[in-house]
Amino acid sequence: MSEFEPSIEASIRLWHGVEPPNAPAKRLAAELASTIAAFEALRGTLAFEDEPAGFEAALQATKDVA
């Protein structure tokens, strides 16, 4: 086991008081490394919008008008 898994478990314990309930929990927590990698890959590819309520506005802006 790398240092990654114990650090994730410690963080969850510290912030939420939740213990890993079973083996799948430990395995899936270890897979957060791939979540981090996916976010890293997106850095610099998209900008934030300035206006509020971006998603609801986007639904309206892109809606089907047929």
Added chain:
Amino acid sequence: MPGPADITLIQAADAVHSGELTSRDLLHALWANIDAVGKQTNAMIWEDRDAAEASAEAADKAVRDKVTIGRLHGVPMAHKDMYYEAGRLSTCGSALRRDFRPTITATVLERLAAAGAYTFGGLNMAEFAQNPTGHNKTFGDCHNPWNLPYVTGGSSSGSGASVASRCNYMALGSDTGGSIRIPASACGVTGLKPTQTRVSRYGVMPLSFSHDNVGPLARTARDCARVLRVIAGYDPKDPTSSREPVPDYEAAMTGDLRGLRIGVPTNVFFDGADEPIVAAMDKALEVLTARGATVTRLALPVMDAVAAYGGIVSRVEAAPIHAEWMRRDPQAYGAHISGRMYPGYAIPAAYYVEALSRRGPVLKAFAADVFDKVDVLVTPTIRTCLPTLADTDIDHGPPGTEHRFMALSANTRPFNYLGLPAISIPCGFDPNGCPIGLQIAGRPFGEGRILKVAGAYQLDTRYHWARPKLLDKVPAAPAGAQA
């Protein structure tokens, strides 16, 4: 000649309206099938036969008295057991809510009741709507009516199984990552996830406020169209619901697809797809093009962002909802539920805010590129032939089982983050006799268009009429109760 349980929701409603059948005829036909196959599929968690008989009698009296009746008058229904009705059991599929009786009633149930429908029971589901297979530690796994060892799909497992096994005319499901479309595909029925904000979530057990959707599973696209018109529209009790007008979806289902531009993705949606699934897709496209549609193959943009951002929103939003139970009684959950929720507690708030903040821009980028070229997207609902319950049993299976489990929702999850409407309709059978589903997705508030495409397909095919062999042993419907 089909019995009363074999007809569609709309045929049932019309038969009660015309006096050809009574509501009691419908109810008793469903009871006959439930008594015959219900234990094998395990689609129901609870039934209230006395209350249902009283509702049927009241519905029939209204017809006799020539009272003005609604679009769904006299149709009995059971729903995924997470729709709150004040004072009535709502287990959410979990031991933690085995005895939960809410004090409020879901807006969608009120709207169905106002249209004349009534509820006769609560349907099996994944615990707290959190798996794509139909496993359930507390109430037992739900079994596919087409081949019992195989998954029903989830999380609306009982919704798919009950409609497919002719034990229900329509069931509400919920869809946070595919939980309506996956069981619709696996069980050979039609399931519609509306646009995010299209249908009120008031009184519905939450999983992920940003991704949760309410929608129907029924036999046909036309059935779903009727239900959507009843349940959609702004609800002051759910401030996130849209004020967008609700059209007459059925009226637009003309079958005419001339000029329709269909897009078939060349990336993501066919990665690792099984050959029978690809063959069924190609055959379905031939049906649609014969009605006047054209097909364009195209690469979809921003899919890496959709996967990365969409992948964390549901996990983070579920975490606080379940935190008290995860601290106090984590073993009350199936291991596949608590195990998958657990990493959600470690995802940083900054990631979550980034995912939500970029949802609008990602949708705009996707729509600008895709819907400039095509009107709808067509994909398999599930890329692979269905697995068995044993193959996807994380609680008892070896490490790696979780990847087979999550593969079921690979083609449905993207449309939850994007907020787009999508429907699954049956389009064939795999070598194990399990149904294959065709997913059609459209622009925001484009339910009318995807229902029109689905309805046109069902005019020329018979997959939605196919009947599981399980029902061959069911006794014939009583004389005088034929449709």
